[in-house]
Amino acid sequence: MTSRRTLLLAAGATLAAPAAAQSWTPSGPIRVIVPFAAGGTTDILARLYAQRLTEALGVPVLVENRGGGGGSIGAELVARANPDGQVLLFHNSTFSATTAVLEYAGRALHSIERDFAPISLGATVPAVMMVNAAVPATNLAEFIAWARAQPSPPFYGSTGPGSAGHLTTEVLKADGNFQVEHVPFRGTSLLVQEMLSGRIPFGADQLSSAMPHIRSGALRAIAIRAPSRSRLLPDVATVREQGFPGAELLGWNGYFAPARTPEPVLARLQREIAAAARSPDLAARVDELGADPGGNSSAEFRDMVHAQVASLRPVVRALRLQPE
Structure with missing residues (x-):
């Protein structure tokens, strides 16, 4: 038979667990x-x-x-x-x-x-693949066709070698059988600056920081890199919907x-x-x-x-x- 003391000890242990978790305070x-x-x-x-x-x-x-x-x-x-x-x-x-x-x-x-x-x-946070407004593409198929038609491979940017943008674009490049050349940046804000200038025609950014430039028309969203469409851009299809599931990456x-x-x-x-x-x-x-x-x-x-x-x-x- 369980004693009152045992029950009280068990209750005390239950109450002590959160208290122990709260015991740490930062030293500075x-x-x-x-x-x-x-x-x-x-x-x-x-x-x-x-x-x-x-x-x-x-x-x-x-x-x-x-x-x-x-x-x-x-x-x-x-x-x-x-x-x-x-x-x-x-x-x-x-x-x-x-x-x-x-x-x-x-x-x-x-x-x-x-x-x-x-x-x-x-x-x-969903990521969005984008092009400079001067690129005549509204989806991945049109971008790939445009890239293939260029006299030399166009540039794309990412936040560095091995980054999500680098890896997923290399998957896209392999699956779409086209060529683009990688230019690394130290952050998406620097990449987006170069995309706005037109020197980098293609890149990806997390949707939240990209939206002002998409709304202004300076950049055009051509694919969502997430498992589902974004409520902010419901008309932009995901990479999977466009036939490139390998380029999908949960942000x-x-x-x-x-x-x-x-x-x-x-x-x-x-x-x-x-x-x-x-x-x-x-x-x-x-x-x-x-x-x-x-x-x-x-x-x-x-x-x-x-x-x-x-x-x-x-x-x-x-x-x-x-x-x-």
Whole structure:
């Protein structure tokens, strides 16, 4: 027979579990590394979350942009940081792509599975493939026909070798049997500047930061790189609908800590990120960006990211894709 004392102890243990998760408090300002130049969607989302986390954690949460290497430079900084919760990474789905590409090339400085502790999803954000308005194409088939007709392969831009834009365009190039030449940038804001100038006729960006240029007519959306169409551009078909399922890649942004970060630290951070994602003001702002707020558990986020990396590894091997 269960005694009253046993029941009280069990109840106490249940109550103590959340309290233990709350026991960690930051010792000073938290640095959030965004591994791209300022101005892109990942940067915008990181700063939205930073405002909420500053209030919740009681210390400044400061966003730092460390672009380059398709996000690898900023990620490496976090991989080598002390696992104490004071330095975090806010990355996007390019992390999955660069992991697969750099591993294949034998040039990986860190492992997404070994060197990082996923904390929580910030948002899922569809990416859009676009052309400069001077390119006479409204879909992928028309762009491919235009590219084939050029006297030399036109340029396309991405956020760096091995990035999501690099990998998916190389898949598109192989499946569509046409040629384009890669030009890497340190962030999508820099890529978009060159697309607006016309020097780079084709590229991709997360939909939220691309929409002002699409609405102005300076850039034209020709495909959504996500599993489903965007509510902001309901008439633009996905890559799968246009016959190129290999170029599909779920876009996400999320938080990572260095591996070996203590569980109470991860639990507190995950809880505050999830609370921020549920807050009406942040959710409304994320919705305006054409994105969906995250806030899932660390295990759910880990499984999602690791599954995406696993799905990209055979693609990279088949393409023999190198980080240039």
